[in-house]
Amino acid sequence: MSKNTSKRPPAEKPAPGVKQTLAKPIESYTDPGQLRTLMQNARRMGREDIWRQAFDQLCSLEGASHEDPLDRAFYRTLAAYEELLTEKNRRATRASRTRLKLKSKGVVQCLEDWARSKEAPESFDLLVANGMVELTGEQLVLTYPDRFSAEAIAGATARLATLTRAVPAT
Numbered sequence: 001m002s003k004n005t006s007k008r009p010p011a012e013k014p015a016p017g018v019k020q021t022l023a024k025p026i027e028s029y030t031d032p033g034q035l036r037t038l039m040q041n042a043r044r045m046g047r048e049d050i051w052r053q054a055f056d057q058l059c060s061l062e063g064a065s066h067e068d069p070l071d072r073a074f075y076r077t078l079a080a081y082e083e084l085l086t087e088k089n090r091r092a093t094r095a096s097r098t099r100l101k102l103k104s105k106g107v108v109q110c111l112e113d114w115a116r117s118k119e120a121p122e123s124f125d126l127l128v129a130n131g132m133v134e135l136t137g138e139q140l141v142l143t144y145p146d147r148f149s150a151e152a153i154a155g156a157t158a159r160l161a162t163l164t165r166a167v168p169a170t
Contacts, residue, residue: 026053032061058083059135070144074107080135081123088126095123108147115141115152120159133163 029035035058042050063075078095085093101110114121114137127136138156141148148156 026050026057029054029057030061032058035061055080055083068107070140070147071107073140073143074111074137077123077127077135077137077140078102080132081126084126084130084132098123111137111141112148112152114138115148115156115159117155124159128163133160136160 026035026038029038035054038054039051039058042048042054059076059079062079063072066072066075078098081098082093082095085095098110101113105113114124121137124136124138127133133139138159141152141156142160145153
């Protein structure tokens with residue numbers, strides 16, 4: 001038997017900056033494991049846009065089973081916070097105190113307490129640091145003001161206003 005000595009040209013890789021298409025739309029993923037793999041690959045390839053879409057889809061899965069839009073949004077926020085904690089700590093990290101409070105007091109009271117607290121909750125700081133202000137509990141309070149006290153709305157407004165003051169004008 002003789003060896004095949006013909007050489008094949010190496011498979012061409014896309015040029016840097018050329019966008020590759022995904023096998024299926026990110027919105028169609030329903031498996032958290034697949035989304036996390038997609039997020040890792042996107043980061044490795046420097047595709048922050050794909051990472052963010054996969055991150056948003058992963059967070060949306062957390063609250064998908066809830067009927068109430070506020071509950072759905074809260075669980076999305078909680079999932080985002082836990083994913084960022086996991087990334088920061090380099091190991092799976094749950095927001096156990098938040099989950100305990102959620103179990104005993106419910107979504108509305110958790111958000112009330114966050115908005116009315118003098119110090120910003122860790123979730124607020126972590127989400128803001130990662131450019132995800134729209135996922136903060138304070139933003140949820142302002143999105144659903146009819147569900148919260150005037151004090152919670154004022155606290156959420158004040159905390160979010162500190163962000164606009166912190167950004168230098170150009």
